[in-house]
Amino acid sequence: MARRAPTEPRKFASQERSRATVDALVEATARILVKEGFDKASTNRIAEVAGVSVGSLYQYFPGKEALVAAVDERHKQQVMQTVRGELAGILDQPVEQGVRKIVALAVKAHRVDPKLHRVLAEQIPRVGKLEALGTFNRENYTLFRTYLESRQHELRVDDLDLASFVCVTTIEALTHNAVLHHPKMLSGDMMEALIDEAARLVTGYLKR
Amino acid sequence: MARRAPTEPRKFASQERSRATVDALVEATARILVKEGFDKASTNRIAEVAGVSVGSLYQYFPGKEALVAAVDERHKQQVMQTVRGELAGILDQPVEQGVRKIVALAVKAHRVDPKLHRVLAEQIPRVGKLEALGTFNRENYTLFRTYLESRQHELRVDDLDLASFVCVTTIEALTHNAVLHHPKMLSGDMMEALIDEAARLVTGYLKR
Amino acid sequence: MARRAPTEPRKFASQERSRATVDALVEATARILVKEGFDKASTNRIAEVAGVSVGSLYQYFPGKEALVAAVDERHKQQVMQTVRGELAGILDQPVEQGVRKIVALAVKAHRVDPKLHRVLAEQIPRVGKLEALGTFNRENYTLFRTYLESRQHELRVDDLDLASFVCVTTIEALTHNAVLHHPKMLSGDMMEALIDEAARLVTGYLKR
Amino acid sequence: MARRAPTEPRKFASQERSRATVDALVEATARILVKEGFDKASTNRIAEVAGVSVGSLYQYFPGKEALVAAVDERHKQQVMQTVRGELAGILDQPVEQGVRKIVALAVKAHRVDPKLHRVLAEQIPRVGKLEALGTFNRENYTLFRTYLESRQHELRVDDLDLASFVCVTTIEALTHNAVLHHPKMLSGDMMEALIDEAARLVTGYLKR
DNA sequence: GATGAATGAGCGTTCATTCAT
DNA sequence: GATGAATGAACGCTCATTCAT
Numbered sequence: 001m002a003r004r005a006p007t008e009p010r011k012f013a014s015q016e017r018s019r020a021t022v023d024a025l026v027e028a029t030a031r032i033l034v035k036e037g038f039d040k041a042s043t044n045r046i047a048e049v050a051g052v053s054v055g056s057l058y059q060y061f062p063g064k065e066a067l068v069a070a071v072d073e074r075h076k077q078q079v080m081q082t083v084r085g086e087l088a089g090i091l092d093q094p095v096e097q098g099v100r101k102i103v104a105l106a107v108k109a110h111r112v113d114p115k116l117h118r119v120l121a122e123q124i125p126r127v128g129k130l131e132a133l134g135t136f137n138r139e140n141y142t143l144f145r146t147y148l149e150s151r152q153h154e155l156r157v158d159d160l161d162l163a164s165f166v167c168v169t170t171i172e173a174l175t176h177n178a179v180l181h182h183p184k185m186l187s188g189d190m191m192e193a194l195i196d197e198a199a200r201l202v203t204g205y206l207k208r
Numbered sequence: 209m210a211r212r213a214p215t216e217p218r219k220f221a222s223q224e225r226s227r228a229t230v231d232a233l234v235e236a237t238a239r240i241l242v243k244e245g246f247d248k249a250s251t252n253r254i255a256e257v258a259g260v261s262v263g264s265l266y267q268y269f270p271g272k273e274a275l276v277a278a279v280d281e282r283h284k285q286q287v288m289q290t291v292r293g294e295l296a297g298i299l300d301q302p303v304e305q306g307v308r309k310i311v312a313l314a315v316k317a318h319r320v321d322p323k324l325h326r327v328l329a330e331q332i333p334r335v336g337k338l339e340a341l342g343t344f345n346r347e348n349y350t351l352f353r354t355y356l357e358s359r360q361h362e363l364r365v366d367d368l369d370l371a372s373f374v375c376v377t378t379i380e381a382l383t384h385n386a387v388l389h390h391p392k393m394l395s396g397d398m399m400e401a402l403i404d405e406a407a408r409l410v411t412g413y414l415k416r
Numbered sequence: 417m418a419r420r421a422p423t424e425p426r427k428f429a430s431q432e433r434s435r436a437t438v439d440a441l442v443e444a445t446a447r448i449l450v451k452e453g454f455d456k457a458s459t460n461r462i463a464e465v466a467g468v469s470v471g472s473l474y475q476y477f478p479g480k481e482a483l484v485a486a487v488d489e490r491h492k493q494q495v496m497q498t499v500r501g502e503l504a505g506i507l508d509q510p511v512e513q514g515v516r517k518i519v520a521l522a523v524k525a526h527r528v529d530p531k532l533h534r535v536l537a538e539q540i541p542r543v544g545k546l547e548a549l550g551t552f553n554r555e556n557y558t559l560f561r562t563y564l565e566s567r568q569h570e571l572r573v574d575d576l577d578l579a580s581f582v583c584v585t586t587i588e589a590l591t592h593n594a595v596l597h598h599p600k601m602l603s604g605d606m607m608e609a610l611i612d613e614a615a616r617l618v619t620g621y622l623k624r
Numbered sequence: 625m626a627r628r629a630p631t632e633p634r635k636f637a638s639q640e641r642s643r644a645t646v647d648a649l650v651e652a653t654a655r656i657l658v659k660e661g662f663d664k665a666s667t668n669r670i671a672e673v674a675g676v677s678v679g680s681l682y683q684y685f686p687g688k689e690a691l692v693a694a695v696d697e698r699h700k701q702q703v704m705q706t707v708r709g710e711l712a713g714i715l716d717q718p719v720e721q722g723v724r725k726i727v728a729l730a731v732k733a734h735r736v737d738p739k740l741h742r743v744l745a746e747q748i749p750r751v752g753k754l755e756a757l758g759t760f761n762r763e764n765y766t767l768f769r770t771y772l773e774s775r776q777h778e779l780r781v782d783d784l785d786l787a788s789f790v791c792v793t794t795i796e797a798l799t800h801n802a803v804l805h806h807p808k809m810l811s812g813d814m815m816e817a818l819i820d821e822a823a824r825l826v827t828g829y830l831k832r
Numbered sequence: 833g834a835t836g837a838a839t840g841a842g843c844g845t846t847c848a849t850t851c852a853t
Numbered sequence: 854g855a856t857g858a859a860t861g862a863a864c865g866c867t868c869a870t871t872c873a874t
Contacts, residue, residue: 205413472837541663590794
């Protein structure tokens with residue numbers, strides 16, 4: 001039943017076009033979010049900035065919320081790309097060094113697109129489809145738990161779920177707060193100091 | 209209901225009335241925020257629930273943001289009332305016991321009006337006059353720093369600003385996260401476990 | 417508790433203002449309906465023609481449908497005003513004359529605002545709140561049934577409900593059709609002829 | 625599925641395909657009209673349900689109105705097929721029996737696809753190209769007039785145009801109203817009663 | 833002071849129609 | 854012919870704010 005066409009050119013062209021439109025919309029949303037804030041991110045504005053008609057916006061996204069969710073998702077992916085790569089080399093390091101690197105990595109993660117991260121964290125109302133958006137980052141939690149498992153012999157804690165919750169929450173809060181609300185902490189020696197403190201905090205808690 | 213003796217100045221009655229109106233408006237805003245969410249908290253609706261005309265609302269508040277800020281302020285006052293009172297008895301306790309009580313107090317603080325706390329934390333866009341709303345709680349920070357000063361002989365840390373930042377951020381994040389996103393943690397033994405962990409985390413970091 | 421004010425001027429003025437706005441909106445809707453059709457009767461357009469803001473429109477009407485329903489209601493009232501007055505003098509007339517006058521009255525009723533009547537009949541989708549709009553006219557039915565009751569001794573029919581249904585439907589259809597789709601029938605002798613025919617049709621059916 | 629002998633012209637296949645597409649579109653329109661109403665019958669939706677692209681829709685129909693008109697036309701054809709067949713056997717019957725059968729036939733006609741009939745009657749705005757859609761059914765009128773001509777010797781009426789108008793309008797209105805708004809009338813004895821009444825009404829009017 | 837009717841910019845969304853592929 | 858992505862005018866509606874009374 002399949003019609004043979006030369007390397008399916010029609011569909012491909014079409015797919016490319018669609019993809020470009022979707023990307024432009026997500027990108028436009030992110031830009032408006034960063035430059036003008038959530039309030040200004042109206043569907044018409046987003047479409048305009050994306051160089052696309054509102055109609056097309058609704059062809060690909062059921063509404064404004066879906067666009068913001070897509071931006072959040074894209075941002076998370078970008079961050080996780082950084083994290084996952086570097087984390088590989090940390091997995092077999094002892095807690096002392098490993099935790100420090102994880103903290104440093106968390107700082108790095110918060111610097112991927114700090115302005116966007118901030119808007120996402122502070123301006124998006126957790127309502128409707130966006131309700132679950134900012135909730136506890138499950139992947140971070142899982143990754144960290146995996147690390148703890150491989151280092152269990154070094155640890156004084158037995159409830160790894162609880163320990164992961166404590167550590168991930170702590171590291172996330174410290175780096176988030178430092179990057180977003182105390183940027184001066186992140187320059188020069190201060191950054192090293194903060195990382196040291198956070199690492200010591202967590203290491204002391206974990207190590208036997 | 210008899211007319212008051214002319215001794216009682218009109219101005220007072222008027223002041224009382226103003227105060228009542230303001231209170232009714234703040235209370236109405238808080239109720240709507242909790243029951244229906246930020247989206248539904250329109251000025252007209254707030255005035256209606258407060259039993260007051262929109263016009264009067266604008267007599268006492270420059271706009272919607274001011275009302276939400278007032279709700280936030282009132283909530284913070286209520287929390288700090290709890291905190292300040294209990295904190296007095298903690299100030300002269302050694303770190304080991306003191307920190308544990310502070311953590312427990314933080315949990316208690318998050319339970320003053322958790323629904324309102326949640327709406328304030330998750331639905332209010334940090335924009336315009338509300339931008340500073342969710343920022344680092346200065347008073348908590350100051351109080352904690354004072355405690356550290358009085359206990360400095362027990363501590364291994366010298367930079368009390370940095371240590372306060374680390375501790376307050378950590379305690380706040382853990383209790384906030386637990387209350388808002390892991391409510392099961394806050395019931396029965398789990399709560400004790402969490403408090404123990406958090407206290408150990410912080411104590412281990414601080415103590416010599 | 418009631419504040420005494422000189423003949424309640426505030427409330428009255430306010431009531432008058434509201435009433436004027438409501439009237440202007442209904443009138444504007446009717447005018448647009450007649451001159452441009454249902455499709456053009458958008459809420460913004462209606463408000464504009466009424467010399468009022470859209471906001472005010474929504475202060476008084478929950479939506480477009482309610483406005484059309486109000487126009488329909490107003491039209492029905494105007495028609496029934498004509499009908500009820502003249503019908504009084506017919507009630508005690510024998511079927512022969514009575515029915516003829518009722519038919520003539522039906523023609524008159526269809527001429528109250530034929531253009532509006534037509535739009536209401538032909539362009540308003542019977543959907544949502546407007547679903548019941550054009551349904552069988554209960555008052556006409558009741559009035560006619562009352563007439564039949566008072567003339568029962570002259571009639572060959574016993575089921576007055578059925579007879580009323582038959583007669584009202586017939587008279588309504590004939591006059592409606594004639595006025596709206598065969599206007600030439602309604603000028604000069606033709607009108608008399610039609611009325612004669614309709615009257616004879618119904619009389620023959622009813623009379624013993 | 626083997627390729628046809630070249631005898632069969634391509635053009636025919638093409639014509640067949642066109643015809644199938646047109647049918648699918650009209651059928652899809654009818655189905656949506658019945659199941660979801662006129663409001664939901666957007667061109668995109670129609671094309672989707674028909675399994676055809678919007679572009680193809682516009683290849684065969686100049687616009688949405690044309691589709692609805694085609695549905696109406698098809699429905700009318702289906703009804704008239706029923707009517708014409710049965711009417712043949714009535715033509716030479718005396719008024720007494722003939723009219724009764726015509727009324728019964730009108731009821732039957734209204735039951736061909738009552739849901740579609742209803743949507744067509746109540747939801748389609750008589751505007752633009754659809755303006756003439758609900759107008760007086762000329763064919764019914766002609767057919768009935770023909771019948772009257774052949775029975776003229778039995779009749780007391782001379783103006784057969786006028787009489788046809790009166791009768792067709794009456795029968796149409798009664799059956800339409802009964803089917804659409806008083807469905808209980810159309811079940812069991814009630815239906816017979818209604819047909820009797822309508823037949824008597826019209827016969828009494830016509831017969832010498 | 834208090835009232836609440838009025839405002840109108842601007843929002844999210846739909847859909848008949850077009851046209852490059 | 855067929856496709857379906859793209860268009861954009863226009864719709865119904867909301868709500869923070871104003872101001873005549």
